Amino acid sequence: xxxxxxxxxxxxxxxxxxxxxxxxxxxxxxxxxxxxxxxxxxxxxxxxxxxxxxxxxxxxxxxxxxxxxxxxxxxxxxxxxxxxxxxxxxxxxxxxxxxxxxxxxxxxxxxxxxxxxxxxxxxxxxxxxxxxxxxxxxxxxxxxxxxxxxxxxxxxxxxxxxxxxxxxxxxxxxxxxxxxxxxxxxxxxxxxxxxxxxxxxxxxxxxxxxxxxxxxxxxxxxxxxxxxxxxxxxxxxxxxxxxxxxxxxxxxxxxxxxxxxxxxxxxxxxxxxxxxxxxxxxxxxxxxxxxxxxxxxxxxxxxxxxxxxxxxxxxxxxxxxxxxxxxxxxxxxxxxxxxxxxxxxxxxxxxxxxxxxxxxxxxxxxxxxxxxxxxxxxxxxxxxxxxxxxxxxxxxxxxxxxxxxxxxxxxxxxxxxxxxxxxxxxxxxxxxxxxxxxxxxxxxxxxxxxxxxxxxxxxxxxxxxxxxxxxxxxxxxxxxxxxxxxxxxxxxxxxxxxxxxxxxxxxxxxxxxxxxxxxxxxxxxxxxxxxxxxxxxxxxxxxxxxxxx
Numbered sequence: 001x002x003x004x005x006x007x008x009x010x011x012x013x014x015x016x017x018x019x020x021x022x023x024x025x026x027x028x029x030x031x032x033x034x035x036x037x038x039x040x041x042x043x044x045x046x047x048x049x050x051x052x053x054x055x056x057x058x059x060x061x062x063x064x065x066x067x068x069x070x071x072x073x074x075x076x077x078x079x080x081x082x083x084x085x086x087x088x089x090x091x092x093x094x095x096x097x098x099x100x101x102x103x104x105x106x107x108x109x110x111x112x113x114x115x116x117x118x119x120x121x122x123x124x125x126x127x128x129x130x131x132x133x134x135x136x137x138x139x140x141x142x143x144x145x146x147x148x149x150x151x152x153x154x155x156x157x158x159x160x161x162x163x164x165x166x167x168x169x170x171x172x173x174x175x176x177x178x179x180x181x182x183x184x185x186x187x188x189x190x191x192x193x194x195x196x197x198x199x200x201x202x203x204x205x206x207x208x209x210x211x212x213x214x215x216x217x218x219x220x221x222x223x224x225x226x227x228x229x230x231x232x233x234x235x236x237x238x239x240x241x242x243x244x245x246x247x248x249x250x251x252x253x254x255x256x257x258x259x260x261x262x263x264x265x266x267x268x269x270x271x272x273x274x275x276x277x278x279x280x281x282x283x284x285x286x287x288x289x290x291x292x293x294x295x296x297x298x299x300x301x302x303x304x305x306x307x308x309x310x311x312x313x314x315x316x317x318x319x320x321x322x323x324x325x326x327x328x329x330x331x332x333x334x335x336x337x338x339x340x341x342x343x344x345x346x347x348x349x350x351x352x353x354x355x356x357x358x359x360x361x362x363x364x365x366x367x368x369x370x371x372x373x374x375x376x377x378x379x380x381x382x383x384x385x386x387x388x389x390x391x392x393x394x395x396x397x398x399x400x401x402x403x404x405x406x407x408x409x410x411x412x413x414x415x416x417x418x419x420x421x422x423x424x425x426x427x428x429x430x431x432x433x434x435x436x437x438x439x440x441x442x443x444x445x446x447x448x449x450x451x452x453x454x455x456x457x458x459x460x461x462x463x464x465x466x467x468x469x470x471x472x473x474x475x476x477x478x479x480x481x482x483x484x485x486x487x488x489x490x491x492x493x494x495x496x497x498x499x500x501x502x503x504x505x506x507x508x509x510x511x512x513x514x515x516x517x518x519x520x521x522x523x524x525x526x527x528x529x530x531x532x533x534x535x536x537x538x539x540x541x542x543x544x545x546x547x548x549x
Contacts, residue, residue: 019511020127024141027053027107029358030132030148032114032295034058036344037331038151039097040351041358045149046104048364053143054106057113057495058181059087061137067496068461070292071155071177074170075255076282078184084111084137087182094181112136116492117148117299119324130326133492140501147326147358150296151351154310154332157288157386158465159193160394160401160411163249164283168256172286176202179209190282191215191259192238193246194389197338199286200229206284207236215239215278217246217261219268219392224379226338241276245393249283259283268392287389288382289336290468294490301327305483307382308375309335311468312487318372320354326361328354337376346373383482390472403473404466406459414470415477417453445474447488457488460496 029045031038034056042054057070062081065073081087088110092098102108116133132143156171163169172192178185190211192203195218203213216223216230216238223230223242234240247262247270263274291313297303302315302323313335320328330350332340340346349370356368394403400410407420419425447470450456456470457463463470471485478485 019508021142021508021511022506023128023131023144026144027051028146028362029053029355030055030114030143030145031151032056032132032148033151033153033331033333034095034098034101034108034110035151035153035331035347037334037347037351037354038149039095039101040348041149041151041330041355042101042106042108043097043104044352044355045359046101046106048359048366050359050362050364052106053109053145054101055109055112055114055134057111058091058177059084059111061111064496068465069496070152070464071174072158072171072285072461072465073174073178074282075167076170076175076186077178078182078186080184081178081182087184090183091181109134109136113495114295115140115495115497117295117327118492119299119326121300135493135495135497135501138501140497140504142505147328147361149320149328149330149351149354149358150333151329151331151347151354152292152295152333154198154289154336155292155464156285157290157468158403159285159287159389160397160403160466160469161246161248162397162399162401163251163256163259164246164401165405166249166251166256167254168251168281169249169283170285172199172202172284173289175211175282175284176205179206179211185209185211187211187282189214189280190284191217191246191278191280192284192286193217194286194288195220195223195225195230195240196286196288197225197229198289198336198341199284200225200233201341202286203238203284204229204232207233211282212236213238214280215241215261217244218242219245219264219389220380220385224385226342239278244274244276245389246283247275247398255281256283257281264392264396268388268396270396270398288386288468289332289341291333291336293333294462294494296322296327296329296333298490298492298494299327300324305383306335306375307378307483308337310337311382318353319357320350320372321357328357330354335375338379339376340373349373386468386472386482387476390469391476394469394473395476403469404454404456404459404463406461406465407455409454409456409466411473413454414450414456414473417450419453420455444480444484444486445478447471447474447486450474451488462490462494462496463488 028050029052031041031054045052065077113135114132115135118127119130120127129144134141134143156173221243244261244263247260249256249259251257258279261276263271296314303312305312314322314329331347353370394411402408403411457467467488471487472482475482475485
């Protein structure tokens with residue numbers, strides 16, 4: 001029973017007190033992602049008398065794939081993705097451990113995305129415990145949990161060049177997902193851009209699915225990935241071009257038909273006359289594997305640039321805990337490195353460690369037998385390598401390709417901090433140095449200022465194709481390394497939600513009755529002849545004492 005208000009106190013209709021949305025379900029351990037790490041965590045957590053829930057967004061709705069979420073699918077989805085039942089069966093065949101988890105008593109929810117994590121913090125004091133937002137193809141709901149293990153995997157860094165907007169330019173991880181989990185990759189001849197171990201291993205897996213890798217393009221002077229994998233690709237007919245970038249992807253609205261590669265000098269400038277044409281229907285972007293940290297980042301976990309873990313990752317301890325002790329990470333979202341890409345057992349070990357940590361926090365004490373894998377020592381300067389790719393492909397592009405495809409923002413507009421073209425805005429001083437200096441925060445450019453000014457990273461793909469590119473461009477403009485530049489922030493929902501789905505989340509009567517107070521417009525919906533006193537929204541009318549108990 002609610003405690004009555006004290007005498008002479010006033011009820012604030014704008015307060016969040018008592019307005020928390022109803023929770024649809026509860027669990028003890030929530031695991032996000034049914035890859036090697038997530039499945040290992042689910043199997044380790046099962047059988048201890050606790051409720052364990054495993055969610056995975058695959059099979060992903062076709063319209064979500066069309067927005068390039070969660071990966072850069074590049075319009076290369078075959079017709080099979082439209083048959084949800086067929087895709088679901090393919091997914092179960094590709095990951096037999098899902099059936100093992102079901103038999104172990106795990107609540108498995110496929111085709112369900114987690115669009116937000118909401119822990120009780122200073123800015124969300126109204127939340128009772130920790131809550132996750134879930135959404136399947138039709139419905140959205142809230143789930144309360146005690147511990148969460150995030151195993152959301154990786155995605156690929158985007159790279160802008162002329163024609164990269166055409167169907168057929170896609171992330172190499174997205175190609176692997178379509179080929180192995182969905183059996184729906186519409187690709188015959190592909191060019192691989194990038195040559196780290198992750199990219200080479202994925203390309204080799206695609207060969208087994210009938211894809212011909214006709215060329216490997218690397219802007220550095222030598223291939224950076226595993227030499228044995230490179231040899232296997234060459235044996236299958238791949239041509240290796242080092243010191244080159246893609247100059248243009250040529251084609252039409254239905255896809256690409258060929259690419260033009262060009263040699264570049266040490267400053268990333270194209271070398272005159274050094275052009276190569278390669279016939280292909282797909283370009284696989286394998287410049288860098290990016291840990292998929294949007295969910296942990298939006299939840300408020302601390303992140304930092306760690307070169308040995310592939311870039312920006314959550315800060316974790318040996319028990320896989322983040323800065324929020326009830327949020328744990330495992331698999332590629334905790335870090336990507338070469339030996340981990342070659343052996344899935346590393347991800348499984350992290351999943352088991354995270355599960356044991358979560359169990360211990362809930363009072364289940366079991367012996368920990370695994371030791372967290374140690375990242376490889378980077379073979380080169382990760383930050384400098386990404387800068388070199390963006391400088392050669394994007395800054396020195398022959399035209400002005402859009403870095404942010406959703407909002408159509410070019411590199412020069414990002415460097416110049418120029419608002420969207422539809423505002424017809426002209427800067428008083430167009431020099432890059434002055435605008436970059438104006439946006440500096442703590443000595444480095446603030447990507448969220450760039451986001452608000454230019455709308456880069458604010459489109460339907462939620463920045464997945466351009467976030468790292470924007471940060472790299474800001475570093476180039478300010479003369480700073482990529483590891484000194486923060487990334488544009490993620491906010492929930494980190495997956496696209498329709499208004500119909502959002503509307504399915506119930507509200508308390510207090511919220512429904514006085515929702516207008518949240519927008520400070522108490523008279524907005526009251527006929528003017530019934531209003532007394534202040535007729536504007538500048539001052540909220542004084543509320544009489546009310547007992548809400």
